[in-house]
Amino acid sequence: MVDRILGRGRDGKAGKDGREAKDGREETPAQLNPEDAKAAVWNRVQLARNLRRPRILELLAVIADEFVELHGDRLFGDDEAVVAGFALIDGHRVAVIGQQKGADTEENVRRSFGMPHPEGYRKAMRIMELAERCGLPVVTFVDVPGAHPGSESEERGIAEAIARSVGLMTRLRTPIVTVITGEGGSGGALAIAVGDVVLALENAVYSVISPEGCASILWRTTDEAATAALAMKMTAADQQALGVVDQIIAEPAEGAHTDPDETGRRLKAAILRELDRLAGVPIDVLVEQRYRRYRALGAYTELAGPVSTPTVPPRSGLADRLRGLFEAGQRAMPAPLQVGRRDEPPAREDV
């Protein structure tokens, strides 16, 4: 079925691939029937996870004229799942940070399958702070299934490392360009993905939890991973529509892994364009804009007045009000059943 969809997509826009992709794909999931849409999204997830997909090191080989890798977090050790250092891109000195998966089993073991431990993020923070002091912009390459979930990772404070890194990036006084190149896996991705501009490769995905994790919690089986992937709107195009991603970079041919050099060239052009643009913005304005950007994300409405629970008397004392709220909650416990039943034939409710 995947082939059928890809086939249809290719036939539909033969000869104008690049331009089409920049405008956003024609076959958005909404226009397909649910099964085809699921397959299309799942195909993207597979492309994002492709073993031959270029990571930060492969991309830097094309993008950068010079690259100096730096190691260690100065606290515990060096995490090879995170690559950090200096790069010279077309005359621009920048700090670069990204996750690196391995190309084979041996390298994957060394790099923990691209899942960083806390020391990886602490190395990233060290380089970001260094970049801030030296006036270098930061460019990050995000491709991570998720932060490492093991006990050593928890012992050394993976949550603290992610939180601190996210916080640091929201206030870092130097421009930050972020590129989601492959898998944007939850907090492990966001820890190096808070930027003034967020780019994404066409087949990259970004999600709050892995589709398998989401399916196992909400559908109670990982077999529904594709359904979960569709529901979470995790493709780059969907993320752009949500405002999480600013710009999509078209991939060559059948995906980035089929032509890493061309992918790198397109990425380089986009990164240089953004670096030039951000260099013209005064740093105070830039940091305030970044704050506003993340401060504004999220969809909510604001109703007037207090919660309209009928059991809470207005203007009573705090204790009464709290007790009222609590008891209302307890009394209402069976109520959700009622909500569910509304959809069913009334005869049943009468019984």
Add this chain to the structure above:
Amino acid sequence: MPMKFPSFRTQREAFPEKLWTRCPSCEEQLFNKQLEKSMNVCPSCGHHFRLAAPVRLGQLLDEGTFEERDPGLVSQDPLGFVDQKAYPDRLAAAQLATGLRDAAVWGFGQIEGRPVAILVMDFGFMGGSMGAVVGEKVARAAEGALAARVPLVIVSASGGARMQEGTLALMQLAKTMAALERLRAACVPYVSVMSDPTTGGVFASYAAMGDINLAEPNALIGFAGARVGAGTIGQELPPGFQRTEFLFRHGFVDRIIARPDLRRELAQILRFLAPEPGVTARG
């Protein structure tokens, strides 16, 4: 569109109020009145039951001092998310069950006479998950504390980011951390209290980042769900993994505080962090 509430009265008659609760830890049958008196801590084994947000506020704050802010925030459904149930239906059910509009309540109050901005989470509302409303309330609480220059207290109880809001829920990590960084830069203290459970994106943002981190005993606190971790890397997890005491041993919690002592200890810490209302540290 106004939500239609079912009649509470008929429900109440149909289901007499529950009088007993079984402690999930020691299996003791506890009389609810007695449990309430002991602050929802099992008198026989010390198990800390999860608290509804209003009850937590009642336990921590001086009576009659709480002024709620931003009670009108409600989540939208930005993804049109449907799993086995549509997200708006889940929200409506949670609102009915808890009497809250989302999983967090914030406002200003006093703890032993000291003014604080306080936000408490409610695990009963969709697992205390953080979507746009929780993130917005945390950010507004931090901004409110900064504007009033009073300490911020956050009591977490959450399974993490709300999957139904997708990456917009993930972005709440950045939103909350951005606001907390400004609070920190302005030297306004922030005390994080972690209760059972504090996991995922909430732990990986504001909960882990208090100037002081407090935690209730034996609470589940961790980044990756134990099943997620074991499933992904096939690793055996040590006993007591991701419990308060594990975190304390590894240096991420300042103090483990049993619930009956929490209010007093908070007040004591606040006396050091913010000596007198309106008086600076050197004063």
